[in-house]
Amino acid sequence: MLKLNAQPLARLAAYFTRPLLCSFILGFSAELLAQADCEQQTTKRRRTGQTQCIPSNDAEQSPNATEQTADKRSDARRPGDDERAARLEAQRRTTLPRKATTLLRPQVTDFPDAIPVPDRWRIVDSLGYQERWWDPYNRNPLKGDKPLHDDWFFVTTVISDTVFEQRDAPTPVGAISTNHPNQLDILGNSAQDVLVENLAMEFVYYKGDTTFRPPDFEFRFTPVFNYNRVELEEIQGVNADPRDSYSRYDNHIGIQSAFVDYHIRNVSEQYDFDSIRVGIQPFTNDFRGFLFQDSPFGIRLFGTRDNNIYQYNVAWFRRLEKDTNSGLNDTNQALRDDDIFALNLYRQDFPRKGFTSQLSLLYNRNRESDTYYDNNDFIARPASLGREVGRSYDVTYLGYSGDGHLGRLNASVSTYAALGKENGSVFVDTHNDIRAFFAATELSMDFDWIRARTSLVYASGDKDPFDDVSTGYDAVFENPLIAGADNSYWIRQALPLIGGGRVALSGRNGLLPSLRSSKEQGQSNFTNPGLRLLGVGFDLDLLPELRLSANWNYLQFDNTAVLETARNQGDIDRNLGHDISAAIIYRPLNNQNVVLRASVAKLISGDGYKALYKDENPNYVLVNLILTY
Numbered sequence: 001m002l003k004l005n006a007q008p009l010a011r012l013a014a015y016f017t018r019p020l021l022c023s024f025i026l027g028f029s030a031e032l033l034a035q036a037d038c039e040q041q042t043t044k045r046r047r048t049g050q051t052q053c054i055p056s057n058d059a060e061q062s063p064n065a066t067e068q069t070a071d072k073r074s075d076a077r078r079p080g081d082d083e084r085a086a087r088l089e090a091q092r093r094t095t096l097p098r099k100a101t102t103l104l105r106p107q108v109t110d111f112p113d114a115i116p117v118p119d120r121w122r123i124v125d126s127l128g129y130q131e132r133w134w135d136p137y138n139r140n141p142l143k144g145d146k147p148l149h150d151d152w153f154f155v156t157t158v159i160s161d162t163v164f165e166q167r168d169a170p171t172p173v174g175a176i177s178t179n180h181p182n183q184l185d186i187l188g189n190s191a192q193d194v195l196v197e198n199l200a201m202e203f204v205y206y207k208g209d210t211t212f213r214p215p216d217f218e219f220r221f222t223p224v225f226n227y228n229r230v231e232l233e234e235i236q237g238v239n240a241d242p243r244d245s246y247s248r249y250d251n252h253i254g255i256q257s258a259f260v261d262y263h264i265r266n267v268s269e270q271y272d273f274d275s276i277r278v279g280i281q282p283f284t285n286d287f288r289g290f291l292f293q294d295s296p297f298g299i300r301l302f303g304t305r306d307n308n309i310y311q312y313n314v315a316w317f318r319r320l321e322k323d324t325n326s327g328l329n330d331t332n333q334a335l336r337d338d339d340i341f342a343l344n345l346y347r348q349d350f351p352r353k354g355f356t357s358q359l360s361l362l363y364n365r366n367r368e369s370d371t372y373y374d375n376n377d378f379i380a381r382p383a384s385l386g387r388e389v390g391r392s393y394d395v396t397y398l399g400y401s402g403d404g405h406l407g408r409l410n411a412s413v414s415t416y417a418a419l420g421k422e423n424g425s426v427f428v429d430t431h432n433d434i435r436a437f438f439a440a441t442e443l444s445m446d447f448d449w450i451r452a453r454t455s456l457v458y459a460s461g462d463k464d465p466f467d468d469v470s471t472g473y474d475a476v477f478e479n480p481l482i483a484g485a486d487n488s489y490w491i492r493q494a495l496p497l498i499g500g501g502r503v504a505l506s507g508r509n510g511l512l513p514s515l516r517s518s519k520e521q522g523q524s525n526f527t528n529p530g531l532r533l534l535g536v537g538f539d540l541d542l543l544p545e546l547r548l549s550a551n552w553n554y555l556q557f558d559n560t561a562v563l564e565t566a567r568n569q570g571d572i573d574r575n576l577g578h579d580i581s582a583a584i585i586y587r588p589l590n591n592q593n594v595v596l597r598a599s600v601a602k603l604i605s606g607d608g609y610k611a612l613y614k615d616e617n618p619n620y621v622l623v624n625l626i627l628t629y
């Protein structure tokens with residue numbers, strides 16, 4: 001057997017295997033380094049949708065050099081050359097990400113230690129912002145911009161409302177004396193001048209974050225300081241005492257809100273809630289104030305459901321006496337025996353998105369049968385009309401109201417049916433059934449900077465004041481926003497019913513010819529002539545801060561039988577006349593902090609108005625300045 005020497009064979013093997021081993025180690029090391037570099041780049045700056053980095057060794061990063069080497073050694077291909085060539089081809093077709101940014105990543109030590117603050121509102125304090133109590137536009141603790149302590153905030157609002165008015169209104173001559181002797185007319189000089197200043201201060205102290213839900217607790221107090229001056233041309237127009245002549249200067253402090261609001265609970269993740277409010281509080285039964293808008297004493301439970309799609313009110317109120325000359329609450333007198341029970345349900349986006357529907361049930365129980373005189377010593381209850389005796393009534397109002405837009409058409413509608421009984425009517429001593437109806441709608445559409453609108457109102461009248469059914473519609477305490485609102489002569493002015501006692505044909509800031517002693521202190525009267533109104537108007541936004549509004553309303557009584565009985569006068573026409581008004585509203589700061597309004601209106605009298613008053617066309621001019629802090 002042939003014996004080989006092992007030492008030469010080992011040398012020969014080492015000679016051939018050493019280059020292959022070195023090449024393998026170098027190639028494997030290069031791949032590890034490329035992989036680490038690629039992962040580092042991807043971690044630092046890879047963006048969404050960017051092609052992932054493919055690691056490669058030095059040979060793969062120089063494909064031309066590799067091809068040249070392959071050409072030189074085409075006759076000595078190693079295992080894996082085909083796979084490597086495929087990888088090189090893929091490398092050429094792949095877009096590598098950009099080079100990583102040279103900015104260093106921040107480290108934990110680069111951040112300072114957290115500085116504790118009492119709450120998130122105090123963060124602004126550390127930035128050096130100044131606070132000025134008189135500046136409502138910037139950070140101000142008096143406007144609720146940060147809590148006084150914990151989560152308790154304080155908000156102050158001050159409103160100055162100044163009105164100067166010159167008007168013509170039918171004015172009776174004094175029953176005992178007159179300022180113009182040698183005159184036998186029933187009506188005297190109709191010129192009147194009025195100056196009214198109301199300074200309202202509202203203070204709100206509440207707890208909670210009100211961004212998505214009501215406050216947990218709220219205390220609200222709103223006193224209003226009033227000064228008013230009236231000058232007439234006839235004695236006994238401002239007071240029953242003729243010694244007061246024809247001028248009156250008066251003042252009053254009224255409490256328009258003083259309540260506590262408690263957030264009972266949240267009922268859903270969308271912060272639907274139940275809350276209760278107790279005290280003197282403002283309440284409006286419908287969108288336009290047709291039935292009841294007042295600040296009575298009461299208890300109100302309210303809340304929302306289904307992500308604020310449904311809202312509800314369940315309330316009991318007892319009305320407060322009013323100051324005769326200011327119209328504000330008079331808390332120095334006992335509460336009236338006049339109760340209101342209200343139930344409202346609102347549904348947003350019904351029947352279409354952008355339109356809110358409301359169902360309303362209101363019950364009015366009145367037991368004011370005693371005689372009551374106002375601050376000017378005129379009789380207020382019962383009304384000095386017909387039998388002039390105390391009466392009581394129970395009436396239920398069933399209503400539907402809607403407000404919003406149907407496509408481009410802006411729509412507002414209200415309907416009420418008044419059903420009940422009254423113990424003693426105005427003209428007959430019987431227990432009358434009350435069956436009356438009311439409907440109103442206002443439609444408008446915007447054309448760039450122009451809004452055109454039309455208004456319709458119907459209130460049923462009583463066709464027979466001596467039967468046992470009262471069909472004249474009357475509200476509880478109205479403050480209507482329709483047909484130009486208080487720009488209209490008919491709505492703004494109180495017209496006395498001359499010859500029918502100390503009652504008004506229509507009340508101040510009222511729509512209905514209800515024949516009350518006054519809207520504020522009188523009782524509802526369902527024996528009245530009713531009303532029909534057709535109106536058109538427009539709003540012109542001449543500038544962002546300047547608006548011009550104009551209205552034309554045609555007015556008719558629904559039935560004049562009650563007027564003919566009260567005046568003992570036959571053939572009173574239905575036609576009241578044409579009410580034409582215009583107003584210009586200027587907001588110099590382009591917000592509600594300063595609002596200047598000037599309006600003028602004229603009633604072109606119809607045959608019905610001429611039968612009751614003089615053959616003249618009364619008018620008024622008004623200037624109103626509102627300043628808000």
